[in-house]
Amino acid sequence: MFPISSQQINQNFYTNTYSPYTPQYSGVYGLPSYTVVDDSQNSPEQAVKTLGLAALLQVISSGLEKGSEFLSNKISAGKEFTTGENVVKVARDMVGKNNLDVTVGFVDEANKNLFSSRFGLGKEIDAVAKGENAFFANKLKLAVAPKSKPSLILHELGHAINAKKGFTRLLQGTRRYAGYAPMALLLANGLIPNNRQNGKKNFIERNAGILGFCAFLPTIIEEAIASGRGIKAAKKVLNNPAGLKILKKNYALALGTYILAGIGLGVAAKQSFIYNGKE
Ligand SMILES: [Zn+2]
Structure with missing residues (x-):
C-alpha cells in the first residue's frame, strides 16, 4: 500500500469530501419545514391543488431517499473488478502520471487509528474502515x-485529478453551494420587482424544480468525470481487464445516487415555493 506521508490537518475537511458511497440524498440539504402553507390569496380550488402538489412532492422526495438507499446497498454488495494489487498498480499510475500530491490509503479496522491521528479524522474514517x-x-x-473495496480509490483519485x-476544479467548487439553491431561488424571486403583478408566475416560480436540479448538475458532471478517469486508467494500465464491466457498473450505481440527489434538490426547491405560498 502507499506510505502515509505527513500532511497538514485542516478543519475545513467537510467542505471538500467526495463520497460516492453513502446515500447522497440524506443530509445534503435541509428540506423546508412543512408548517407554512399560505394560500390566503388563493381560491379554495387553488388551495386543494397546491396541497395535492405538496403531497405529491413529499411522496417523490421519500421515494428518492429510498432509491438512493437501494443504490447504496447495491454498491456495498457489489463485487471488486480486480485484485487489490491491480488496483494499487492503477492508483500508482494515476498518481505518477498526474503528479498528484495526495496520500493514498486503504483503510481497515487495524490501520484506521493511523489515519485518525495523522489527519484529525473521526467517524468519517470509521465509515471507510467498515467499507461504507x-x-x-x-x-x-x-x-x-x-x-x-479498494477499487473505489480510482474514482477518488479521479477527483484528485479534477481538483488540479x-x-x-470549478465544478467541484460549486458543490458546497448547491444545497442552498432552494433558499437562493426564493431570495432571488423576492428581489424581482413587481412580482406577479399581472397574476402570472415568473420564470423562477415556474422553473424552481429544474433550477434546483441545475444547481446540482455541476456536481453530477464532476462525479462522472472522476469515475471516467478511474475507468480509463484501469483500462489502460491493466490492458482492458475482463472485470472492467463490473467497475463501470459500480461507478454507474454511485453516479445514480448523485442524480437522485440532484432530483431531490429540484423537488426541495419546488417545495420551498409551495410552502412559502408562491405556488
Ligand atoms: Zn465522487
Whole structure:
C-alpha cells in the first residue's frame, strides 16, 4: 500500500469530501419545514391543488431517499473488478502520471487509528474502515478507500485529478453551494420587482424544480468525470481487464445516487415555493 506521508490537518475537511458511497440524498440539504402553507390569496380550488402538489412532492422526495438507499446497498454488495494489487498498480499510475500530491490509503479496522491521528479524522474514517465510504479531501491531500473495496480509490483519485484542472476544479467548487439553491431561488424571486403583478408566475416560480436540479448538475458532471478517469486508467494500465464491466457498473450505481440527489434538490426547491405560498 502507499506510505502515509505527513500532511497538514485542516478543519475545513467537510467542505471538500467526495463520497460516492453513502446515500447522497440524506443530509445534503435541509428540506423546508412543512408548517407554512399560505394560500390566503388563493381560491379554495387553488388551495386543494397546491396541497395535492405538496403531497405529491413529499411522496417523490421519500421515494428518492429510498432509491438512493437501494443504490447504496447495491454498491456495498457489489463485487471488486480486480485484485487489490491491480488496483494499487492503477492508483500508482494515476498518481505518477498526474503528479498528484495526495496520500493514498486503504483503510481497515487495524490501520484506521493511523489515519485518525495523522489527519484529525473521526467517524468519517470509521465509515471507510467498515467499507461504507470512500473519499478524497482536497484540503488534506488525502484519498482513502476501504481495504475491502479498494477499487473505489480510482474514482477518488479521479477527483484528485479534477481538483488540479481548471474546469473540473470549478465544478467541484460549486458543490458546497448547491444545497442552498432552494433558499437562493426564493431570495432571488423576492428581489424581482413587481412580482406577479399581472397574476402570472415568473420564470423562477415556474422553473424552481429544474433550477434546483441545475444547481446540482455541476456536481453530477464532476462525479462522472472522476469515475471516467478511474475507468480509463484501469483500462489502460491493466490492458482492458475482463472485470472492467463490473467497475463501470459500480461507478454507474454511485453516479445514480448523485442524480437522485440532484432530483431531490429540484423537488426541495419546488417545495420551498409551495410552502412559502408562491405556488
Ligand atoms: Zn465522487
